[in-house]
Amino acid sequence: MSASQSAVRSRAEAVKVSRTFDWLICFTLFFVVLGGYHIHYMLTGGDWDFWTDWKDRRLWVTVAPIVSITFPAAVQAMLWWRYRLPFGAVLCILGLLLGEWVNRYLNFWGWTYFPVNFVFPSNLMPGAILLDVILMLSGSMTATAVLGGLAYGLVFYPGNWAIVGPLHVPVEYNGMMMTLADLQGYHYVRTGTPEYIRMVEKGTLRTFGKDVAPVSAFFSGFVCILIYFLWHFFGRWFNSTEFVKSA
Amino acid sequence: MKLIKDKVAKLSFVALLAAVSASMLYTPTASAHGEKSQAAFMRMRTIHWFDLNWSKEEVAVNDTMTISGKFFVFSGWPETVDKPEISFLNIGIPGPVFIRAGSWVGGQLVPRSISLELGETYDFKVLLKARRPGDWHVHTMLNVKGGGPIIGPGKWVTITGSMKDFVDPITTLTGETIDLENYNLSNTYFWHAFWYALGLAWLGYWMRKPMFIPRSIAVEAGKADSLISGTDKKVAMGFAVGTLAIVAMSFSNTESQFPVTTPLQAGLLRGIKSIEMPATSIAVKVEDATYRVPGRAMQMTLTITNNGDSPVRLGEFNTAGVRFMDSNVAVDETGYPDDLLAEEGLTVSDNSPLAPGQTRTVQVTASDAAWEVYRLADLIYDPDSRFAGLLFFYDAAGKRQLITIDAPLIPTFI
Numbered sequence: 001m002s003a004s005q006s007a008v009r010s011r012a013e014a015v016k017v018s019r020t021f022d023w024l025i026c027f028t029l030f031f032v033v034l035g036g037y038h039i040h041y042m043l044t045g046g047d048w049d050f051w052t053d054w055k056d057r058r059l060w061v062t063v064a065p066i067v068s069i070t071f072p073a074a075v076q077a078m079l080w081w082r083y084r085l086p087f088g089a090v091l092c093i094l095g096l097l098l099g100e101w102v103n104r105y106l107n108f109w110g111w112t113y114f115p116v117n118f119v120f121p122s123n124l125m126p127g128a129i130l131l132d133v134i135l136m137l138s139g140s141m142t143a144t145a146v147l148g149g150l151a152y153g154l155v156f157y158p159g160n161w162a163i164v165g166p167l168h169v170p171v172e173y174n175g176m177m178m179t180l181a182d183l184q185g186y187h188y189v190r191t192g193t194p195e196y197i198r199m200v201e202k203g204t205l206r207t208f209g210k211d212v213a214p215v216s217a218f219f220s221g222f223v224c225i226l227i228y229f230l231w232h233f234f235g236r237w238f239n240s241t242e243f244v245k246s247a
Numbered sequence: 248m249k250l251i252k253d254k255v256a257k258l259s260f261v262a263l264l265a266a267v268s269a270s271m272l273y274t275p276t277a278s279a280h281g282e283k284s285q286a287a288f289m290r291m292r293t294i295h296w297f298d299l300n301w302s303k304e305e306v307a308v309n310d311t312m313t314i315s316g317k318f319f320v321f322s323g324w325p326e327t328v329d330k331p332e333i334s335f336l337n338i339g340i341p342g343p344v345f346i347r348a349g350s351w352v353g354g355q356l357v358p359r360s361i362s363l364e365l366g367e368t369y370d371f372k373v374l375l376k377a378r379r380p381g382d383w384h385v386h387t388m389l390n391v392k393g394g395g396p397i398i399g400p401g402k403w404v405t406i407t408g409s410m411k412d413f414v415d416p417i418t419t420l421t422g423e424t425i426d427l428e429n430y431n432l433s434n435t436y437f438w439h440a441f442w443y444a445l446g447l448a449w450l451g452y453w454m455r456k457p458m459f460i461p462r463s464i465a466v467e468a469g470k471a472d473s474l475i476s477g478t479d480k481k482v483a484m485g486f487a488v489g490t491l492a493i494v495a496m497s498f499s500n501t502e503s504q505f506p507v508t509t510p511l512q513a514g515l516l517r518g519i520k521s522i523e524m525p526a527t528s529i530a531v532k533v534e535d536a537t538y539r540v541p542g543r544a545m546q547m548t549l550t551i552t553n554n555g556d557s558p559v560r561l562g563e564f565n566t567a568g569v570r571f572m573d574s575n576v577a578v579d580e581t582g583y584p585d586d587l588l589a590e591e592g593l594t595v596s597d598n599s600p601l602a603p604g605q606t607r608t609v610q611v612t613a614s615d616a617a618w619e620v621y622r623l624a625d626l627i628y629d630p631d632s633r634f635a636g637l638l639f640f641y642d643a644a645g646k647r648q649l650i651t652i653d654a655p656l657i658p659t660f661i
Contacts, residue, residue, distance in 0.1 A: 015457070022458040056511045083462040084474040086483070087453045090446045097443060112342040113379055113410070117432040125442035126490050129449060133487040137480060139472075155494055162497035163438050166431045168508035170420045174349055174356045182512050183417065184427060186358045187346040194335035194390030196360040200511045210510070 029075075034095030037071040038103070041096060047193065049100070049122050050108070052167050053185030056200035057157070057213040062220045064122050065153040066227055068096070072128055072152075073228045074235030076135055076144070082239060086136035089128040097121060117167075118184045126159035127152035145228040152228075153221025157213050282339070282386065282398045287626035288325055289397060290567035292635040292653070294389050295319040296399040297565055300581055301385065306377045308408030311348060314338070314387060315372040317522065318399070322366040323653040325631055329393025331363040333515060338373050339386030339398050344406065345375035346415060353520035360392075360515045367521035377406040378413045400568035402584045421507050438497070445493075449486055524649065528555030529640050533654035534608065536634060538627060540660050544614035545634070549652075551607055557642040558600030564593055564613050566636030567623055571613035573598060576641055589615035600643070627658040 008014045041049065044067035048060045076088030100121035108119040134148040135141070167181040178186070185198070203212075282290075299316035306312045324330055336350050336357050350357050350373045363369065375385070383406065387399030415427040465474055534548035553559055562577030563570055570583060571592035579588055596610035618624045626634060635653040 018457055018460045021460055022454070025459050026454065053511060082466060083459055084466055084471050085453055085458060085462065086475075087450050090449045094443065094446045094450065097439070097446075101439070114343060115428055115432075117428075117430060117435055120435045120439065123439060123442055125446045126494050128446065129486055129490045132449065133483045133490075136475060136483050137487075139475075155491075158498040159442075159494045162501045163431075163435050165501040165505050165508060166434060168510070169423070169505055170507065170509040171417055172420055173358070173417075176356055176358065176512075177420070177509070178358065178512050179509055180417065180419065180425075180427065180430065182358070187348070187415065187427065188343040189338055189340055189345065189347050190343075191337055191339055191388065191396060194337055194360070194392075194396075195358070195513070196333045196335055196390070196392045196515075198513060201513050 030091065030095050033071060033075060033092050034099045037092055037096045038099035040070065041068055041100075045122075047198075050104075050119055051185060051190075051193070052118050052120075052164065052181040053179075054198060054200055055122070055160070055164050055167075055181065058201055058203050058216050059199050060122075061157045061213055061216040062223075064124075065127065065156045065220045066223045068093075068122075068124055069127075069131075069149060069152050069224045069227050070231045071096075072131055073145075073231035074238065076131065077141065077232045077235030078239040080135055080141075081236065086132045088135075089131040090125070093124045093128040096124065114188055115184075118188055120163070122156075123160050123163060124156070126155045130155060141232055145225050145232065149225035149228040150221035153219075153224040154217050156220065157217050282401060283620070283622045285398060286629050287567065287623045288629040288631055288633065289328060289394075291623070291626065292321050292323060292325050292631075292633065293328060293391070293394070294331075294397050294399065295321060295565065295635075295637050295651075296387050296568055297637060297649075298581075299387065299400060299583065301402045301404065303404065304402070304582070305405040305407065308377050308380060308406060308410060308413050311374055311376045312345075312404065313372055313374050314385065315370070316387070317368055317370045318387075318389070319368045319637065319649075319651070320363050320365050321635055321653075322651065323633075323635055324365050325633075327630060328395075329391060330365060331389070331391045331394070333360050333392040334363055335360050335390040336371060336373070337388040337390050337396065338375065339388040339396070339401060340383055342379075344377075344379040344381065344383050345385070346378055347373065348376045349374035353522075355516065355519055357516060357519075359513065361519050362515060362517045363519065364521065368524050369519065369521050376415075377408070379410045380406045380408055382406075400584060400587050421505075445486075445490070452482060527648050527650055529553055529559060529648055529650055531638060531650050531652055533652050535657070536654050537657045537659050538618075538624065538634075540624065540627070540658055542614065543616060543618040543624065544612050545618070545656070547611045547613075547652075547654075549609055549611055551601060551609065553601045553603050553605055555642075555648075556603050557644070557646075558602050559640040559642050559648065560598050560600055561593070561595050561609075561611065561638060562641045562647075563639040564611065564636055565639065566613075566634065567621065569615070569617045569621060569623065571615060577639065586620065587617065589613070589617055592617075626656060632656055632658075 008017055045064050048054045048063050054060060072089035072092045075092050079085040079088040104119045104121060108114045109116050130151045131148040135144040138144060168179045170177055170179055171183055173183060296316060296318045301314050303312040320331060336352055338347060352361055352369050352371045383404055384401045385404045386401035389397045391397060413428060416424055417427050418424045462474055530552040532550040534550055536547045538545045560576045563572045569587050571589045573593040573595060574591050592613055592615040594612040597607060601607055626632060634656040638650045638652060640648045
């Protein structure tokens with residue numbers, strides 16, 4: 001067989017090879033994204049995602065979407081412009097959550113015995129689905145950044161409340177009021193995470209009374225728009241093919 | 248030649264197996280906390296723990312024990328460590344082998360950060376409930392913002408029983424009693440599994456069709472728009488509407504199921520009450536201090552003046568949690584950890600009772616292997632080569648006076 005000759009001899013064989021190629025690419029992409037995105041998210045979202053007593057209505061709501069919209073934007077750019085495939089964001093979140101659950105279950109629980117109800121990851125899937133759908137329906141990266149980015153930030157808190165809400169039930173403990181999440185943080189000793197490094201309820205949103213979560217979510221959504229633009233360019237740049245002319 | 252090659256290959260394989268087995272099968276439990284690695288000046292010149300008591304050495308799962316005592320926030324706090332204006336009373340254990348059921352400083356519950364004053368002494372208590380069986384080194388510990396964890400003395404405690412029997416019952420302000428150990432766990436698993444399945448369904452919808460090669464060819468050929476069908480758009484709309492509906496429904500259900508929720512609680516507790524220490528009637532001046540590296544001994548020349556009304560003797564020098572004692576004057580009866588206790592480690596050139604009004608210059612030697620074992624000898628490599636500690640003087644009636652000392656330390660190598 002010469003170099004110019006086709007490797008397949010029939011259409012059926014070509015389809016089969018093409019599908020095999022699909023699975024190989026998907027499998028590889030999934031785990032590459034899982035690895036890179038997981039490291040990125042642990043370094044930037046870190047404690048906000050590790051512990052329930054960091055999952056507050058201000059900073060967690062603000063930080064988690066902003067630092068997690070990065071890889072979805074980049075992978076969306078690649079899969080959409082190259083292949084018109086609108087599952088970049090969901091693929092990223094599936095990879096991230098798998099990596100996180102493996103980490104939380106085997107490391108946090110299996111090795112150090114922190115209970116899973118204290119160390120579960122944030123749910124990022126609702127925002128990812130909306131991001132993919134908006135890209136597909138609009139076919140526009142700008143619309144996806146503006147509408148999708150905003151939706152990604154806005155839907156984060158309500159999308160997690162079913163999991164986190166029960167841990168915000170108050171309890172009186174030795175004369176002080178805490179939430180159950182605070183009590184988890186107090187009971188399950190972390191020698192390297194003293195109370196003062198817990199970045200919760202900090203900020204100046206005091207004029208909104210108790211309704212700060214929507215304000216934080218809007219701010220998060222706004223920054224998500226900017227981050228989406230930035231990381232979408234990273235995706236396009238990373239995905240560009242340059243051919244060098246021979247001398 | 249082939250025979251040699253085969254043998255080399257075989258032996259290499261055996262060696263590889265042995266190496267892998269040695270590295271994988273031998274996994275001892277990590278039980279130390281790096282307390283010996285912390286810079287010696289940090290341990291000697293920041294927090295001085297004393298009168299410590301571990302209430303039990305063996306405790307069953309679900310049973311409790313306390314660690315109590317006092318700590319003195321050293322007046323000569325080193326410049327290189329941030330002052331303990333924001334700090335946290337912690338406990339040094341390898342993960343949550345105990346749960347911290349309570350912790351108090353000056354009688355105040357301290358689940359939050361606290362502000363401490365230099366030169367003050369505080370009493371503390373930590374209530375621990377046993378969770379995971381094993382032998383654990385349980386340390387006192389204070390985290391200081393900008394200073395890091397300052398670990399105190401540790402003692403081995405054995406937890407017996409089975410972790411599966413552990414319970415952590417809590418009654419909420421809404422009147423519900425829950426087990427914090429597994430509360431909300433099935434709900435967490437359910438929602439994560441549900442959303443993950445929905446994500447997989449979205450991915451599966453697109454993966455069931457040919458993906459990369461034919462779609463790439465179509466995009467390159469300018470037929471990108473043909474790749475998204477009307478059905479695709481309807482399915483996508485279904486996913487979007489479904490997602491929003493599920494989010495709204497789950498949010499609303501949670502709100503109605505848990506109508507009373509509060510934000511996470513955080514803050515800094517100021518005004519922690521310190522102990523009124525009795526006024527001392529003894530003055531101590533450190534004339535000089537040397538550390539003799541080969542002898543693992545620290546020698547001090549002290550000029551001691553007794554301004555009180557009863558004769559006193561020097562019974563103990565305590566630094567970095569290591570207690571050097573003159574057994575003729577004071578004996579530990581609290582079960583202090585052996586490795587931190589030099590029962591006869593303190594020698595005083597003249598330790599006869601120092602009469603009221605009398606001044607005496609004495610040579611004091613604190614010697615023990617603990618200098619080396621606890622790497623306090625490394626003080627000579629620290630950026631601020633000073634030592635500090637507590638001196639305990641006793642009168643005939645057993646009344647104790649505590650004096651702090653702080654002075655430069657000169658190493659001697661011969």
